Amino acid sequence: MIQRVTDVNGPNHISDAQLSAVKMPGRRRIYVGLGGNVGQVPEAMRRALHLLEERGMQPLALSRLYQTAPVGGIVQADYLNAVAALETIATPTEVLGHLLAVEADLGRNRAQEERWGPRTLDLDYLLDEAWPSFESTVLTLPHPRLWERAFVVIPLADVWPTCPAPDSRAITAWASEMRGAGGVTEVGQLTEMP
Helix, strand or coil, X not given: CCCCCEECCEECECCHHHHHHCCCCCCEEEEEEEEECCCCHHHHHHHHHHHHHHCCCEEEEECEEEEECCCCCCCCCCEEEEEEEEEECXXXXXXXXXXXXXXXXXXXXXXHCCCCCCCCCEEEEEEECCCCCEECXXXXXXXXXXXXXXXXXXXXXHHCCXXXXXXXXEHHHHHHHHHHHCCEEEEEECCCCC
C-alpha cells in the first residue's frame, strides 16, 4: 500500500510528530546506498549490514561492488559503492536514525569531516517502496541527488531492476547510459551477507 503524506506545509511534507500518527505499512523494502573510501571499506559495509540486521532491518539483496571517482572536487581516494535492499517495519525517521547510528558505531564522525571529503562509511537512505515521495524536517525521499549519481543508479539497478526512473523508463536504461559515460567500474561482490 502506497501512502502519500500531506500537511499545511505542502504535499508530502510531514513533521516527525505527525508521522507517528500515520498508519505505517507492514514490512516493506527500502534501499540503502553504502559507500566509503577510508580503511577496509568492504568490511565496514559487511559490518554495517550486520548491525542493521540487529536493528530489525533484514538484508534481502546486495548489489555488486563498484569503484567510483569522488565527487565534490576534493582530492582523495576513489570510493567503493554498493546498494542494499532491506526489509523493515521501522518508520522512515527511525530508518534514518538507525543508519546514522550504525555509521557512528563504525567510526564515522560527521561533525569532524569535510563535506564531500573522505569517509569510512556512508549510508544513504535512497528509496522506500511504501513512501515513494516523503519529506520531513530531517529526511527527503527519494534521496535528493539519487538520479544524478551513477554510483547510486548503477548498483540500485542490480537490486531493483524494475525501479521506475523519473522519466518513466526502467532504471536499467538509466544505468546503461551512465555506464556508457564511464567513471564507475565493477570490482566484485560483497560475498558475505549477514
